[in-house]
Amino acid sequence: MIKWASKTARFKILNTVNSWQERSFCKKFTNIFYGDLAKITVKQYILSKISGIKIIEYDEMRIDNFEYPDHGWDLKAGDFEIEVKSSQEKKFDIQPQEIYDKRRLIINENNMHSHFSDAYVQVFFTQKTPGFFGNENLDLSFLIKHLQQINM
Numbered sequence: 001m002i003k004w005a006s007k008t009a010r011f012k013i014l015n016t017v018n019s020w021q022e023r024s025f026c027k028k029f030t031n032i033f034y035g036d037l038a039k040i041t042v043k044q045y046i047l048s049k050i051s052g053i054k055i056i057e058y059d060e061m062r063i064d065n066f067e068y069p070d071h072g073w074d075l076k077a078g079d080f081e082i083e084v085k086s087s088q089e090k091k092f093d094i095q096p097q098e099i100y101d102k103r104r105l106i107i108n109e110n111n112m113h114s115h116f117s118d119a120y121v122q123v124f125f126t127q128k129t130p131g132f133f134g135n136e137n138l139d140l141s142f143l144i145k146h147l148q149q150i151n152m
Contacts, residue, residue, distance in 0.1 A: 001044065005036040008059050011066045012036075030088070038086035038123035039074045046077070053077055073117050083117035089126045099124050 009032040016028055023031065036059070043055050056076045059066075073081035089099060103124065 001037060001040045004040055005033050008036045008066070009033040015067050034086045034088055034125055035084070038121075038125075039084040041123060042082070042084050042121050043075055046075075080119070081117040082119045082121060085120065085122040087122060087124050089124055092127055094126055099126075 009029050012032045013025070013029050016032060039057065039059075043057055046053065046055060054077065058070050058074055058076070062070075072083070074084045075082040087103065089103075091098075
């Protein structure tokens with residue numbers, strides 16, 4: 001899953017715009033990477049829970065080399081569209097209940113990312129190492145070296 005997320009992030013970064021914030025190359029990469037890792041994780045979870053279900057991942061069927069915006073869904077089961085969001089929790093050693101109580105689902109309304117899916121799923125990544133998500137100017141080699149420290 002990490003290899004696929006890294007591969008798609010490397011392709012997408014070349015065509016991803018800064019919509020609501022300026023991002024460094026590395027921050028853009030990490031945003032895309034964690035979004036793709038979240039999507040793959042949700043896909044694998046659904047496949048493990050519902051036997052015989054077929055899930056289409058939009059990025060697997062793309063033929064545009066990630067040059068154009070997607071169609072507004074990440075996963076599809078039949079006609080059922082699923083949008084997957086991700087968040088990197090900056091607070092070290094946060095408890096799941098605190099995330100549940102204090103965070104909210106990201107739904108992009110009234111902007112260039114605005115679209116509606118049948119379901120929204122948000123994956124929160126937490127950190128084992130203090131400051132891992134806090135440094136927005138991470139060196140890519142540092143990021144690759146520490147990917148195994150991701151919790152979900």
